[in-house]
Amino acid sequence: MQFDLTDLSLFRHVVEAGSITHGAERANLALAAASTRIRNMEKSLGAALLLRTRAGVTPTPAGRTLLQHSRTLLAGVERLREDLGSYTGGLTGQIRILSNTNALTEFLPEALSAFLAGHPQVSIDLEERLSDEIVGLIAEGVGDIGIVAGTVETGQLETYPFRSDRFVLVVPHDHVLAARPGISFTEVLEHDFVGLDRASALQRFLAGKASRTGKPIRLRVQLRSFDAVCRMVEAGVGLGIVPETTAHRAARTMAIGTVDLEDHWAARDLTLCIRSLKELPASARQLVEHLRKGA
Structure with a gap:
């Protein structure tokens, strides 16, 4: 052998x-x-x-x-x-990160850019997954660092706070729902949507929530970024669900409005999870500490 x-x-x-x-x-x-x-x-x-x-x-x-x-x-x-x-x-090596959609698109780009600038011999393999999938994969040793929704049970993994955000409904500024202060996910399923690719972690999560109501998501267009979703919403193609940080940034230049989602899962406390900090390679330990500093 x-x-x-x-x-x-x-x-x-x-x-x-x-x-x-x-x-x-x-x-x-x-x-x-x-x-x-x-x-x-x-x-x-x-x-x-x-x-x-x-x-x-x-x-x-x-x-x-x-x-x-x-x-x-x-x-x-x-x-x-x-x-x-x-x-x-200096440090060398490759770090494997498994992240949910929200953290990957809204918080990791700047955090990882700053870390990699200071560690030119380190590379990062970043993969998008659902939060519950990430917990199992980190426990199995598939990845070094996981970033998951704070509502997910993490078992025996070590966890640290990362960031907080929430999902909101994005609508054209003149849409009938634009004046609503809040709305349930079930109610908005009566409308057409634009969203991320069906394979994305967030879109699979939303599809799962919709299936439990018996009302599938009417997805008119599938896109690759939250910013693109906001642009399509502005054009009146459909409604979108994006992180609040994205919506507020997009609203500075686009004619869109936001409506709070009243469902408990819309609030997103993001959590770092690892098997054991002391067993991680040195570069991964330093990255964990770097990510925790911005929590």
Whole structure:
């Protein structure tokens, strides 16, 4: 059995992505090369590592064992790289962050920009996920740092306050709802919406809330940013749900209004979650402290 670090990193990416194609992209390998490596790993081991279906791939019992050891070994290599980096001019390494939509779009760009400017040899892998997914993935060791809604149960993870915000309804300035001080999510489902791509964490969250009411979201346009949502709302295409910070910034230059959402989940206290601060690589520990300073 001969697995190198590229094999182990690829296998971890494939399992976490649930797809050899997407795992190869994350590992910066061609699909053919990635598939060959996986087959050679299974041949060397003499057992299947992945169950392949039309929906993607999942690890076999042998694959789960390999995944666990791969994460441990790769984390050790990352710590070694950082420790040696102290002899070559500073911290090095890659930090994996899993974040919900709100934190990713509203608070992380400036915070990460400031951190990376001071740590030029550190890179960050940032992925958008639902808050409840993030908790499980951080506990499993998939990411170093998670940023989740404060309402999510985080179990045994260490947590720290990050930021506070809330979601609001954005409407054209002359819309019939513009004069309302507040409204429930169920009531606004009677209207057309513009929103983020259906695969985004926030859009999946809202779709889940809508499904519980029996009224699906009538999504007219799918966009890639909250600012674009606000522009479409201004044009009268539909209503939008965005963070209050985004809405107030957009309202300075756009003819839009905001209405408070009365649902309890609209208020968003954002929380940092990690497995153990003392077990994080040095660069990740410094990033946690950097993010906490702005809380």
